[in-house]
Amino acid sequence: MIETYSQPSPRSVATGLPASMKIFMYLLTVFLITQMIGSVLFAVYLHRRLDKVEEEVSLYEDFVFIKKLQKCNKGEGPLPLLNCEEIRRQFEDLVKDIKLNKEEKKENSFEMQKGDEDPQIAAHVVSEANSKKASVLQWAEKGYYTMKSNLVTLENGNQLTVKRQRLYYVYTQVTFCSNRESSSQGPFIVSVCLKASSGSERILLRAANTHSSSKPCEEQSIHLGGVFELQAGASVFVNVTDASQVIHRIGFTSFGLLKL
Helix, strand or coil, X not given: CCCCCCCCCCCCCCCCCCHHHHHHHHHHHXXXXXXXXXXXXXXXXXXXXXXHHHHHHXXXXXXXXXXXXXXXXXXXXXXXXXXHHHHHHHHHHHHHHHHHXXXXXXXXXXHCCHHHCCCCCEEEEEECHHHHCCCECCEECCCCCEECCCCEEEECCCEEEECCCEEEEEEEEEEEECXXXXXXXXXXXXXXXXXXXXXXXXXXXXXXXXXXXXXXXXXXXXXXXXXXXXXXXXXXXXXXXXHHHECCCCCCCEEEXXXX
């Protein structure tokens, strides 16, 4: 008798995650994304809130400062004299800063031309006959003169002052009578000098020419020119050894500068 045994069919192996695990992972992902977005929004809100708090603190400090200033002016409150002087000094410094900022804005608005370009700064003046006795030559805005900007001015009639730090070409021409009865006298010297805003002076250019013994007077000219970086508030002027020999006719003696 032959007995047969039926073998059970093999179980199918499950593939992938169970449905409950998939739902859990989905909810976890949504929670993490929501947490990240909430953190970013909270950070932005906190940053804006801190800015607003800083602004409110600044306004409160300004209000306290103004109240202290009013009490000092009225002599009220327990504030000592030294504190009142310090408060007044701070207030004066604040007012000065505001005025300076307004002046700078006005100057910048005047200086800027079309295309936001710097204005042309140039000056050319001619000699003044009143400078025959002074070693520093005097100049006058007459005849063929130029004063292209308020950033360069003729001060005291003898010096050109610039209000902006830049490179400038400074030049002069001095025509003088070279006749001298005595040949032992020194040469005629022309100097272009710089006067800084601090008051110190130094020579930028210098040239000399010997006198002639011929009669009548023989006219000679000395030309000087060079490029220099002038600081704001600096002045340039022309000095000669003997101003009585300078010829002041139109076109003979002149002085000027040009911004590069």
